Amino acid sequence: MRILSVTVHNLASLAGTTTVDFENGPLAAAPTFAITGPKGAGKTTLLDAVCLALYGRTPRLGARTRDGYTVEGSGKISSHDPRSIVRRGCGEGWAEVVFLGRDRVRYRARWSARRARRQATGRFQKAEHALWAADDGTPLSGSTRTETLARIEDKVGLSYEEFTRSVLLAQGEFAAFLRAPAGKRAELLEKISGGELYTRLSIAAHQRARQEKEKLDQLERKLADATPLTPAERAQVEAEAEKAERRLKEAERRLAHLERAERWYQELAAREKQWKESREHLARAEGEWKASRDLAAELEAVRRAGRHRHVLAAKDEAESRHRARKS
Template sequence: MKILAIRLRNLASLAGPVALDFTTEPLASAGLFAITGPTGAGKSTLLDALCLALFGAVPRLGATARDAKVPDADGEIAIWDPRNLLRRGAGAGFAEVDFLGVDGVRYRARWEANRARDKAGAKLQPSRQSLLDLDSDRLLATQKNEYRPLLEARLGLNFEQFTRAVLLAQSEFSAFLKANDNERSELLEKLTDTALYSRLGRRAYDKARSARQHLENLQAQDGAIQALDEQARRDLDERLVMAR
């Protein structure tokens, strides 16, 4: 998985449109870079847009109380609802991410929300998500129940894995370290594409266990064989001679 571009409009402190294209200069050859700026400049909003476009959720909103609400045009809205990121005074907004999937295909994930008739102050409408295959220009999903499994399969990570290993929310940089051994192992395999070696290791272990069991069976059979005593061997030899 590789992030290729981030685009957004009317999210939090960024009116936009804003676009970051990591496939063009100067970012294409930058290697390592930092997002800097004063408080309120929109640094966190860029990262929110990345997660929002992919999963329709933002880690820092999910950390709030589930029953907490804030006032909105049509009454109240849950504080964890990602539509809270829609800029005040805006009738519509979106977050969009282009990425290279684990299958080597380029995709575009998009989240968008709007108010009735795109008018600021009107009632919030349900948010929408879509997944587009950029290489074939084919729309893969527009329904949320089909979007998530397709996105996770192409991205190679689910929301929890992504927010623990790729996008660590503020004050949660120890999330990866706090994960148990199995979770860290699974994340590292996905991020380093070394799951193949784990599968090879399991197959080698299973084959060795099968060979060991076969050897033990042979040894048990061998131990059950009793050698003939001297008299029995003479009797057998005599019977063989007579049979000829």
């Protein structure tokens, strides 16, 4: 069950119509909030309105009579009568609550009281209690106030006593919840938490406790089975531990030596690879040098021949003139 809005009309210190909306506005996103204000501002009246709309009575007015609506012989109502909360000088007053039922459906419950002809001087008429489906306005009230109250309690999932002991605790009544028997508190918490949630939590807690107890018993049995060592056995175990420690240190020393050897061989292999690559580079360089040396010799021969080029040219010219004369 979740309260979605509370509307109050002419009740106690709240004149006119006042609505507190928990679905919209700043309260919609507030996980918790406080009702504060000076004395007489209407703080308690809001809480009274919740109880009146749902159950037709409120803890602040004290015990309820057999029918709940006592009229004294003078025509004035008793101070314990819920209708006494209607604001003085007003012909009517009512409280309305829109809530989400335990079946996840929205409902609207209203308690109202009016004077004859809705005049401030008229006699109080019988209070009315009604229930509707909030979304489409379908009437869900019973033929009597008792039937209507039973239907509201079914939708809320809590009786008036359970509601005022758990959800809405009157001033000074918190101890009543704490003093309630454990079974009763568990029942209330189960209803508040939504059906079987509290039961599932309780079952899970008991199962976890049983599992942890079994683990503890196993450890205690193992501890009981473990017999202490004799001095001789203890000395032998310590001697074996010392030997094992020495062997471990020797193994660590040999491991370090092998790791150094591995690094040395890795470096040697890298250097051998570099030496081989250098030899290949040298062989290529020698071949290139030899080829360039032969080319240099050819160039030198060409240069020497070039120095005698004019002699060959003169010879060619003389031969040409000689052939010309013969012809």
